[in-house]
Amino acid sequence: MNGQPIRRWLDNRNALGILFMFPAAAILVVFLTYPLGLGVWLGFTDAKVGRGGEWIGIENYQWLWEDSVFRLSIFNTFLYTVVASVIKFGLGLWLALLLNRRLPFKSFLRAIVLLPFIVPTVLSAIAFWWIYDAQFSVVSWALVKLGVIDEYINFLGEPHLARASTIAANVWRGVPFVAICLLAGLQTISPTLYEAAAIDGATPWQQFRNVTLPMLSPIIAVVMTFSVLFTFTDFQLIWVLTRGGPINSTHLMATLSFQRAIPGGALGEGAAIATAMIPFLLAAILFSYFGLQRRRWQQGGRDS
Amino acid sequence: MASVSLKHVRKSFGRTEVVHDVDIAIEDGEFVVLVGPSGCGKSTLLRMIAGLEEITSGEIHIGELLVNTVAPKQRDIAMVFQNYALYPHMTVFGNMAFSMKLAGCGKREQRERVGEAARILGLEAYLDRYPRQLSGGQRQRVAMGRAIVRKPQVFLFDEPLSNLDAKLRVQMRTEIRELHQRLKTTSIYVTHDQIEAMTMADKIVVMNGGHVEQIGSPLELYDFPANLFVAGFIGSPAMNFLDGILVTTPMGRGVRIAPDSIVSIESTREPDGRQVVLGVRPEHLMIKESQSAGMAANDAAGIEAEVIVTEPTGADTQIFCRVAGKEVVAISRQRHLFPAATRIRLAAQSGKTCLFDSDTGQRL
């Protein structure tokens, strides 16, 4: 039989494994791994749009180190990531705990809570743009009517206000993600643990402290790593709301990289900025990896 | 139908060998049960016969065919899994006809053979249902039905009853046995439950730690266990073991358990003074008159015992006692109700005891 060798070959694990992996691996190697390396290489060149670059060593990085805007963008990125993540975690956990209670229309509530996360970020950012408008802001309007303030707030015009406003918009989008993921974690905690704790005399706070948090900590570690990662590399929200302004006070590394590389045409410099994010991301990924390890250990290390 | 033979079969996972040099010959049409505690290698052995695990060394023949490198589907076997492994997205009919569909059998033949199997198993009314709509026992039957429609040379069962409740287990045990008597297909059945082994098997293979401890018919194993492991594993409640020394008394040979407790035994070639382990099944321990301290001293063939607890099961009474520091259980048809700490005397029914070497554990 002619088909026999082929069929044999198809039943071989390694051969079939390579065959099955091929499409995914090919796409990822060509469009992910290669560009990752290309990006790092571009960071060491003076490439411009429309012309290949010459190797210039670490000149881009030296130049960036002198560049106050770049340093400001690192500061902004950290500020944005840390503040937004902390708030997202706090509010997200609170919302998850609320949704884990006995509630009417529970699944409906859970469904609409997630809306901010599923709607395209850019499009919801447009709504925030309008809400933050210097002249027609509905927030200002309400505060004036309530007598809290006299003048309309220039949400996106003042550096500090702009930072706070973009963080608020990021929190708005991120809270549902954190809350729903943590809720999924909460639902895996057996109610008998709470019943046992209640009979042992634990107050609600003690139950939260001694049952909920320890049981939830592995998933918190993972969810927050994801959240930090997404926030750190955020681009869309800032680009729509402020384009990095006013006076670069909201520029993140991602937006600065885009601005220098695409409208600015300095591909090499933009790539250098993007590459500068990698060490931070690696740190977050390692943290995530150990978070997963710990989780495996907590499950009893079923498969090593 | 076919015989199955395993010759010097070994299996290693990495550097650890889990099945050591196993030889088993299974006759055509036999129902063989592989029994042993969990981790003894019985499931691995079955999976090697099925072709789901590679054979590290040795030979497995099904019929005349050496199957070491033959794919499962070409071995002409059928297997019933512990969790049934019913395809949840197929109906009962779909599950049973799946192998025929793959083999390219016609629709009519599929219907005929599934119908026949369904008739045997009483599943005719359920052919359109999905596995999730069935009870545990019905799922079990579908799993068997899927095996019989293929008319294989060998049935393999991997702990098929362990997910059922106790009552259903007993019922399905009988059904599988009946099925075998009807189809006469060579069957290999893996279980950790010695009662299943005893009740179902033509031949039992007791395994422990990757070795075959003994092969024989159920009663052979029960009456003449080859070693302490088999003696302790087969039978419930388990056989009692007492350490002692061989002696000769005026009434014949015996084993001295304690200064005034001697159990008489059948003749043995072993010399006096030898350290042995005496094995007595609970139902072979008889209760002699209790508390008659006067005659105790003269009665050489008796064991001094202190009652720990008495458990009536209705049909009989189990008496747990302490003898020479060891716990011993006796089963009596009479409804004794001894308070705790009652001193009684026990005697072993003559000819029903076993002697084991206290070092090797082998039967003497």
Add this chain to the structure above:
Amino acid sequence: MADSEQREGMHYLESFPRRWVTVYIPLLLFLFFLLFPFYWMGLTAFKPNAELLSTEGNPFWVLEPTLQHFRKLFIDTSYPSWMWNTIIISVVSTFLSLAASVFAAYAIERLRFKGSHQLGLAIFLAYLVPPSILFIPLATMIFQLGVFDTRWALILTYPTFLIPFCTWLLMGYFRSIPFELEECALIDGATRWQILTRIVLPLAVPGLISAGIFAFTLSWNEFIYALTFISASENKTVPVGVITELVEGDVYHWGSLMAGALIGSLPVAVMYSFFVEYYVAGMTGAVKE
């Protein structure tokens, strides 16, 4: 949820007013915070310009709803073609990624070939590579491949984040299918291919839906690649088109912007409403594994 027996628990210990303060009021505040922007978006889309730009009256309501913003959107801009582009790009890249991911996930999780464990880890790491560090090198590649400013630019690059996500998610689903089913099929005479198509895939349908829905919304929402790789107005996707074409200098067409955002969000929102459970399973599954 896990227990079939009905339970009320210690719910009876909480008084009604207490529940209001600790549960309902905070929850209502959350809902207001999370949903207000949508209300505002919808309201603005129907408000005539006069009402939009007046500081008089109640801004939370619309007196004379109008469709003029929608009309402008569909007549004066290329919105319909943005929509069409987004649909085609999302559907094609989702299907491509899903197909590649099914094979990859099955190979990694079930074939257990040499190195599959390391590949699983690599997939997870690939999932964590953000587009914002890839868009510059990708832009140069897209240019060299000659697909700049075409749909292909996005169809080829979206799988870079879709495949890792889908593969990771499907690996979890495949893992939950008992091995015995495959072994049983093997004994029943199925080939590897038949096991995949007749046993594993039908059982992984919920996983396929989850991965598909999630991948679709991810591609629909993508911004930075679309912004970088597309320049001609009629080739843009909805998010890029709305943000770049509806602002003329300093003149913001708020009404049309909101109308565009609203319509652009609608497909994912509708899809989401039909498959909430799958979506949530996809999102939490990817985090949990």
